[in-house]
Amino acid sequence: xxxxxxxxxxxxxxxxxxxxxxxxxxxxxxxxxxxxxxxxxxxxxxxxxxxxxxxxxxxxxxxxxxxxxxxxxxxxxxxxxxxxxxxxxxxxxxxxxxxxxxxxxxxxxxxxxxxxxxxxxxxxxxxxxxxxxxxxxxxxxxxxxxxxxxxxxxxxxxxxxxxxxxxxxxxxxxxxxxxxxxxxxxxxxxxxxx
Amino acid sequence: xxxxxxxxxxxxxxxxxxxxxxxxxxxxxxxxxxxxxxxxxxxxxxxxxxxxxxxxxxxxxxxxxxxxxxxxxxxxxxxxxxxxxxxxxxxxxxxxxxxxxxxxxxxxxxxxxxxxxxxxxxxxxxxxxxxxxxxxxxxxxxxxxxxxxxxxxxxxxxxxxxxxxxxxxxxxxxxxxxxxxxxxxxxxxxxxxx
Numbered sequence: 510x511x512x513x514x515x516x517x518x519x520x521x522x523x524x525x526x527x528x529x530x531x532x533x534x535x536x537x538x539x540x541x542x543x544x545x546x547x548x549x550x551x552x553x554x555x556x557x558x559x560x561x562x563x564x565x566x567x568x569x570x571x572x573x574x575x576x577x578x579x580x581x582x583x584x585x586x587x588x589x590x591x592x593x594x595x596x597x598x599x600x601x602x603x604x605x606x607x608x609x610x611x612x613x614x615x616x617x618x619x620x621x622x623x624x625x626x627x628x629x630x631x632x633x634x635x636x637x638x639x640x641x642x643x644x645x646x647x648x649x650x651x652x653x654x655x656x657x658x659x660x661x662x663x664x665x666x667x668x669x670x671x672x673x674x675x676x677x678x679x680x681x682x683x684x685x686x687x688x689x690x691x692x693x694x695x696x697x698x699x700x701x702x703x
Numbered sequence: 704x705x706x707x708x709x710x711x712x713x714x715x716x717x718x719x720x721x722x723x724x725x726x727x728x729x730x731x732x733x734x735x736x737x738x739x740x741x742x743x744x745x746x747x748x749x750x751x752x753x754x755x756x757x758x759x760x761x762x763x764x765x766x767x768x769x770x771x772x773x774x775x776x777x778x779x780x781x782x783x784x785x786x787x788x789x790x791x792x793x794x795x796x797x798x799x800x801x802x803x804x805x806x807x808x809x810x811x812x813x814x815x816x817x818x819x820x821x822x823x824x825x826x827x828x829x830x831x832x833x834x835x836x837x838x839x840x841x842x843x844x845x846x847x848x849x850x851x852x853x854x855x856x857x858x859x860x861x862x863x864x865x866x867x868x869x870x871x872x873x874x875x876x877x878x879x880x881x882x883x884x885x886x887x888x889x890x891x892x893x894x895x896x897x
Contacts, residue, residue: 521746523783531837534832541841545792547796550820550821554805555805556715559801566779573779573780574779582801585765587724587761588724589720595755595772597801597805598739598876600774601798602740603755603774603794607751607776611751611777611791615783628742630741630743635736636737638728639873642873648882649878653886654885656887657891661893666892666894679834681829681834682791682795682844686879690844690845692799692847692850694803694849696851697851698854698855
């Protein structure tokens with residue numbers, strides 16, 4: 510048996526370039542070192558705004574994003590916010606859905622499977638007694654996150670489900686959400702000259 | 704000594720309502736059970752879009768968000784994407800910045816500290832050899848996330864730094880990113896009637 514690798518564009522994925530990129534990384538593993546960044550400014554109350562644009566990767570600063578991306582976050586009214594954006598924890602749900610979906614499309618293309626539709630619904634259960642400091646047992650974060658995928662494409666149900674499983678195995682966001690990572694925080698308190 | 708609790712609005716935080724909310728939760732802890740959600744649709748290649756609107760909390764479905772929030776994510780050109788949004792992992796950086804900042808503003812208001820400016824820069828280091836499946840040792844997710852805060856306000860440097868520390872102790876996103884959580888994934892493969 511020979512593994513079949515499809516090298517034609519599919520699902521909007523430039524498969525030849527994808528494989529060329531993998532080959533380039535195999536030849537120079539140091540180009541796989543990336544640093545992503547976000548800059549946030551507090552607006553008022555629980556409302557703040559992040560700007561995301563530059564990152565380091567493939568041996569250089571990226572300049573391909575000509576315009577910055579900007580996102581607001583806030584608490585809802587019931588949590589004494591002003592609804593200027595989703596809550597921070599909802600962005601975690603967006604992150605896991607988009608990471609798994611991007612991987613799924615890449616893997617499907619590499620396997621020669623044409624996708625018709627991929628949608629997902631993510632739910633996260635959280636007991637805010639933790640955040641409120643009102644419980645000795647409730648954690649601050651989500652107790653559980655559930656991701657439900659609907660995948661339609663030109664392959665058997667087993668092959669379509671296997672795309673999600675392989676995407677999970679290679680997902681950066683899944684890894685962080687399940688296994689955690691090192692988070693370091695430091696603070697400067699600039700004093701304005703009088 | 705008596706702890707001083709400030710109950711006037713400050714920093715855009717409605718402190719009286721914040722304390723009233725805490726009192727309500729103390730009296731009926733079951734209202735602290737929340738469920739947040741996101742719905743994602745694949746667009747093309749690594750580009751997908753999430754919609755975030757409804758959630759369950761305080762004993763009912765929230766209806767205060769009259770318009771849905773929508774966010775794109777994509778891979779950059781160097782990772783064979785089309786730059787239609789930030790990468791999924793960058794949304795994790797946005798999530799931690801906004802969660803810590805929202806908490807900080809609430810805590811400052813409760814402590815009677817007026818903030819002038821709060822900004823933060825988040826960096827995440829990741830070795831994509833993991834995601835590419837080209838390393839036995841590199842993990843898929845971030846190796847480390849660093850958050851640097853600049854906090855200006857009417858308090859001593861120690862008091863301002865303590866706001867960040869208390870926000871970290873009560874942050875839902877920090878907890879998930881550091882400690883991980885349970886993530887469950889399932890798949891349906893709808894077959895269209897012929």
